[in-house]
Amino acid sequence: MSDTPADVIGFYASQLGVDEAAAESVLASALGRGGSFAELYFEHKRSGSLSFEDQQVKSTQASLSQGVGIRVVEGDAIGYAYTEDLSPDAMRRAAETAAQIAHGGAETEAVDLTAASYPADRYAIASPSTSTPLADKVELLRRADQAARAWHPSIARVDASMVDEEKRVLIVRSDGRMVADYQPLLRFNVSCLSELDGERRNARWGGGGRMGMPYFDEHSPESLAEEAARQAVLQQEAREAPAGTFPVVLAAGDSGILLHEAVGHGLEADFNRKGTSNYSNRIGQSVASELVTVIDDATLDRSRGSVNVDDEGEPAGRNLLIEDGQLAAYMQDRISSDHFSVAPSGNGRRQSFRHAPMPRMTNTYMTAGEDDPQDLIRRVDYGIFCQAFSGGQVNITNGDFVFSVTEGYLIENGQITAPIRDVNLIGNGPDVLSKVTGVGHDLEMSDGRWTCGKSGQSVPVGVGIPTVLVSGITVGGTQMRPGGGMSA
């Protein structure tokens, strides 16, 4: 069973010597020179990984990482320090270091902590994968390996791995709030190499989420492996992608990476508080086609980006970002929500206790529209259909964003035809979203495979989207061709 919040609080007190009195004492040191707010983020993380190659277990790994990150806030400025050593002396020293940001020297009242709860556990699990016998996990990897090799005779190599973690976090704040959470995370990966007449092509696939072994009841290792193998073999017949600006149809699911880059980062409140995002000062304005509604939702069941509470101790939220093309709200952390005088949105996240929190996405998706997905393809004379991706990036100030397509096809005369080689697409956020001319009724969330990086911090996220038609995005292929077009 996963831990309840009370279990986590009890774990810190009994196993690590961090009880309410100890936490209150560290908070007192943190506020020793004044400061408007202080917070302690305790983290205890056990993680493991198994990798399988050449049809055998290649390596096994386990790690334990624990510590506390201490933040003292003075206005918009913060002092931050952490320590892996949870002894009272070490924590007091770290608190004093973080306290250097404050110079008020004001008397601060002693903090009286009260344990808070949250509405529902979005990822309670009956059997954490971290307590599953390793032999059972090895069997899953072996099944994936065999399935990929059986898929096609050209599959020359299969590399499979499984990574899982269980994180116990305890967040203690100077406003008296104390909140705990148990956060499981599982990921299964398969990489396949197809070798045919000396030509090599590879592909990766995987999935997971905040769940235990029941993940594999719905996603068999065979199905994940066959998907990686299928993509690798498909690449053997891929042609050069075209160069230029063309209509693009994005398949439901992983194409949500476009939203993550085109609007997601630009709507994180720290950039908007500073006025450095191309969406700054645009609340209430039209930033997309009226077909576009975008939500960031940390409350999805067991999704990779979900949290019960954010890493500042605020309850998880479901936040409407863009409604019918109009910019509705930014994603907030504590400092930004104070700045904008709005409620925190539950988007304060961090990589670990070694990092200060900032506004981050959780699971970001576009709501379903009314179009028949097949119809969106039929509307394109010449363009690109995008199915699978390796990643993306955005410049939040000028709005340019890219995403790399690893499974794509040409659309010719309303039909999907030949697969194309890996290609990068580039667009500008508000421009591309204004060119959304069709939204399917088939919203799909990605399987849990995405990790988002910002300012050197990685956090797990989810993305989702229905099938979407964009009338023009620049496609970075090598095949020169006169401009494409779209029929009425």
Place this chain on the structure above:
Amino acid sequence: METSILTTEPLEIAARILERAEAAGADQADAIAVSSTNASTTVRLQKLEKVSESTSRSVGLRVILGGRQATVSTSEVSDAALDEAVQTAMELARISEPDPYAGLADPTTQARSTPPLSLFDEQIPEVDGDHRLSQAMSCEQSALDADGRIVNSGGATFSTSVGNFALVDSNGFAGTYADTSASMWVEVMAEEADGQMRNAGWSTSERALHRLDDAAEVGREAAARALRQLGAAKASTCEVPVVWEPRMAAGLAGIVSGAASGEALYRRATFLAEREEQEIASPLLTIVDDGTLSGRLGSRPFDGEGVVTRRNALIESGVFRGFLFDSYNARRLDAVSTGSAWRSVGGLPQIGSGNLSIEPGQIAPEQIVADVEDGLYLTTLMGFGVNYTTGDFSRGAAGIWIRNGELAEPVQEINVSGNLLEMFQRIDAVGSDAQWFGASSAPTLRMSRMTVSGA
């Protein structure tokens, strides 16, 4: 509760866990321990935004038992935690499968002494918060003062780091070294008449304080880069010569080193497979990996397995000279370790480069641009569009259009693409202006033709 033994001696921690692994019956084992003190100060619009300072340490262990290997790591270094980590490692190793190539580095390849590489600057541990603050402030100030159109800032950060690395193995190797680094980074926004913003960042990073670029110079460079992008628009789709500014060319060297990984070769996931000693690039191109350069960020006396670091030519006058290896992949492919193992506390050694340099040529960078009638001067690349298996390259870009040999208007929201093997062959000019960016150095390069996708 067990009280941790806090120590600043990674060598002592590594030895403590290794001793336990040997006592527990590991056939072979190695342990690494790292500690570091990192401090940074960030200002934005001339106000203090963030101060952070922490000391961190952790230890990692690899055990090999009948050819079966496992790794564990922990940030808790009490005796009880180390005992538990060793026990976990032994249990994990038992469920692994025997790998005939698993093992430690050949002792004859390991470092016997620590050569003087000037990795440690005595000044850096003495740097205090006031110094970090004043450097960050003057860096940002000079960017803000550069021009009235610099209207906003993403902030300036000055940071310092002092690290200690120790490695011990059951063959008797014990090595340790300390290093330092300092870096400064700034990002500013320029605004044009219609309210659109263009941003740019610039940075400097060195092992020694006195080698950092001047704070004001870093600020001015960021400002100049933001200003010259004002008014940037999409270019038309075409095939033209592309001039890579030194910072972009340095990234190209990183791609070559990734493709030259002996692990990628074993996995057959590199376009350089089966191309050793072949002419894969223009004779103008030479790329060298060297972990022994004095005072450089990619230098170290021995690698993550204790093997002596060295100079490895990757491409010499267009000829691919060979792959980088750790000892595991070297054994798998009947090669020798090139001293290229990197080791973090969690996990097995991974192959990586030391300092990467594209050797400068004879031509002044201005001449490289002057010889282009119509083309792209590349200053920004975005995204992850490099397929190491096929060599297909397709990435987002921004830069300045070259017209009649002169830098003309800025461009953005374009893609540049090609196949790396073709791109290397098409290098037709290498500049005399090599510059260092952290652990890589490169001059201006020109490719005679790439596909630019735009409007």
